[in-house]
Structure formats: C-alpha cells, structure tokens
Amino acid sequence: MAQRSHALPAEEVVSALGSYPSGLSAQEAAQRLRKHGPNALPPPTGRHPVFRFLAQFNSALIYFLLAGAGAAWALGHFVDAGVIVAVVLINAIVGFVQEGKAEDALAAIRKMISPRAHVLRAGRRQSVPAAELVPGDVVLLEAGDRVPADLRLLRARGLLLEEAALTGESVASAKAEGPAPADAELGDRTSMAYSERWWRPDRAPGW
Structure with missing residues (x-):
C-alpha cells in the first residue's frame, strides 16, 4: 500500500489505512504504536574509535596476510x-574512515526527524513526539517545519517542498x-511529502 499511495486518491488511501479526516482516536493510535513500533531509527551502538579501528583487522583475509608478512620476514624478505x-x-x-x-550520515538523518509533530487525534490538534506517529495519523505541517515522516498529502495549495536531499x-x-x-x-511523486524541510503559505494536513 505504501509503495503506491502516491498514485491513489487521498480519500482511498485514508480509507485503506482505516483512518479518518479527523484523525485517529487516542486508543487506536496507541494500539498502532504497539503494533508498528516507534517512528524512529534504531539508536546507534556507539563504539569507541579505537575499537572501531581494531575491528578492521578482524577478518580471515587479514589474518592470512599478516601470517604471510610474518613468514616473509622470517625468510628475510623484508621488503615483501x-x-x-x-x-x-x-x-x-x-x-x-568509511x-x-x-x-x-546516520546521525545526520536522525537529526532531520522532528522531535515533535502536530497531529489530529479525534478532531483535536495535538503535539506528540515524532516517534509516536503511526500509519493513519493526520499530520499538520506549518511553514518551516521538518516533515516528521513520509506523508501522503490530503490538502495542499501553493505547496513548495525542498527535496534536495532526495533529488539533488x-x-x-x-x-x-x-x-x-x-x-x-x-522526486516526481507530487502527492507525497518525504522527511524534509518545506515552506508554504497555508497549513495542509497529511499522513
């Protein structure tokens, strides 16, 4: 469904997700959060640079090369x-380095995700952590916001979206x-808003 949402009418997508123009109820949003998990990348493991460098030697090929170097040294082939x-x-x-x-790059992607998002829940505007967004949420975007998730636009007038990170x-x-x-x-899916910063004169809900 998510792969072809851009090609379907907005009403059909909302219906397929079991949502409503007024948004999900708090109970339904909580159930979907438990089912789908948070809208966030997994936290980094955070290895120390020294251990990350030493890990580059943890390879069978490297062991063979080092053994070959030791044999060459023992035979007097110092250059080899x-x-x-x-x-x-x-x-x-x-x-x-790579x-x-x-x-x-992963850390930069995490920073692009807004820490909070404005949604409609049972017809009421609420501010929730972006990690708590679920499929079917109606997200409200304002000028200067970072899009907190990949959204199918429900209403948009004069909307311009900066997608340099996506299209170049x-x-x-x-x-x-x-x-x-x-x-x-x-880059040509004009009915979609991907996790990017955007500007426009009017607020437009999407999910």
Whole structure:
C-alpha cells in the first residue's frame, strides 16, 4: 500500500489505512504504536574509535596476510613483508574512515526527524513526539517545519517542498494532493511529502 499511495486518491488511501479526516482516536493510535513500533531509527551502538579501528583487522583475509608478512620476514624478505603490512594498514584506515562517515550520515538523518509533530487525534490538534506517529495519523505541517515522516498529502495549495536531499535539485518542488503517475520516480511523486524541510503559505494536513 505504501509503495503506491502516491498514485491513489487521498480519500482511498485514508480509507485503506482505516483512518479518518479527523484523525485517529487516542486508543487506536496507541494500539498502532504497539503494533508498528516507534517512528524512529534504531539508536546507534556507539563504539569507541579505537575499537572501531581494531575491528578492521578482524577478518580471515587479514589474518592470512599478516601470517604471510610474518613468514616473509622470517625468510628475510623484508621488503615483501613491509608491503603486505602497508596494504593491511591502508585497508584498515580506509575501512575506519568509511565506517565513520556512515555513522555520521546516520546521525545526520536522525537529526532531520522532528522531535515533535502536530497531529489530529479525534478532531483535536495535538503535539506528540515524532516517534509516536503511526500509519493513519493526520499530520499538520506549518511553514518551516521538518516533515516528521513520509506523508501522503490530503490538502495542499501553493505547496513548495525542498527535496534536495532526495533529488539533488536545488529548486523547491511543487506539491499537490492529486494522485501522481503510478510509475513516477520519488522526486516526481507530487502527492507525497518525504522527511524534509518545506515552506508554504497555508497549513495542509497529511499522513
């Protein structure tokens, strides 16, 4: 359902999720939260950099290379032993740097998710932690908000969404509540709002 929500009328998507334009009840939202879990990435394990670097050597291939370097040294082939050790160290450094960049990227993604979100629950506007959003929630967005989850727009007028992180385009994308083509790429799904910062003159609910 989520993979083709952009191509369906908003009313049909709301109905398929068992939701209502006035939003879910508090009881239903709590049940869905228990069923689907929080709207959040898993917390990082947080290894110390020293242990992360040493982990680069934890490989059968590395063990064979080090054993080969030791054998070459014992046989008096010092240059060969030095080359093998250098290759192992370079491999470890490259792996350490790449793993560090991956962890930084995950941390940046977590920061993009708004800590709180405005939703309609039983027709009443409420502010809840973004981690407590569930499928079927009607989310209210205001100018300058970060979209707290991937949303199917229910109403939007003059909506411009910055999707540079998604499409690489520096120009804001125009959005509307009408269905998009079924085969549209992510950047062309005009009826969807993905976890990004956006600006528009009027508030528009979505989920």
